[in-house]
Amino acid sequence: MAKRPVTIPDAELDVLKVLWQKGQGTVRELLGALHESGRTWSYATVATLLERLSNKGMVASDRSELAFVYRPVISKQEVRQKRVQSLVDKLYKGEPGLLVMHLLKSHPLPPDQAVEVKTLIEQMSNAPPKGGAKKKK
Amino acid sequence: MAKRPVTIPDAELDVLKVLWQKGQGTVRELLGALHESGRTWSYATVATLLERLSNKGMVASDRSELAFVYRPVISKQEVRQKRVQSLVDKLYKGEPGLLVMHLLKSHPLPPDQAVEVKTLIEQMSNAPPKGGAKKKK
């Protein structure tokens, strides 16, 4: 059996988020930040989550200080990328365009973002994408 | 402790997908369809997944025939909606616009979809979103 792919469950993601936001931190520091954002975990819980993230290679730790200082190894971008990819694959037949459409239809954008999107699209039509290279149609 | 929210894990989602596609089916029928799409599950596995989906209220079963006939209760749209919402909440600060941007930047759209999106956006700017009303600062 194919070993299950590495995943980042929700609880771990919450820890990662404060790590991204703070850059790094000890268990206690992160615990504090998490409490502020509503999480009521105990010290041990946060430590366990960091431990697991560490085993998965998503965070690194350094013990030059008294306590371990954790630092994210994976970026928010990467996690987003993976999650989006998986969502598109699983529910949008691998076609990101369908997701975009769905998003635009069900969640109207604030005007400024609408403009931004429009601009992006226009640029895109000028410089066509396509798999291989710069293009040479 | 707050009871965990109802989720649809990947394996169950695969079953749901064939249900959406076929409209309904018995365990054996669904098993067949799943095999065709590459899943090598045993009969019992599919039965278990349907059972779990049933407990969660995602599918309904009817036993007028010899075997239970399962039918989806939740629609693909609803599942998509929930997954997207959760993704946006967890990784895009609740702003779908950010996701749209990300998608457009990292996954170039085929031209026809690009046009479609553009049209949508344009319509949107003309007919501003309902409820909220577009305010003039």
Added chain:
DNA sequence: ATAATGCTAAGACAAGTGTCTCTCAGAGTC
């Protein structure tokens, strides 16, 4: 009626998740 089949029910079981309690080693304090 019997045997052969198909179906569901029940449960097993390992790995993954969400959370925590306990214990112990160091550092700082009196």
Added chain:
DNA sequence: GACTCTGAGAGACACTTGTCTTAGCATTAT
């Protein structure tokens, strides 16, 4: 040195997910 505070480590424990084995009931073919 004895006491206390902090933090790391180990492990616990219940529930979820992915998959399956078995036993037993209903249906059908012989």
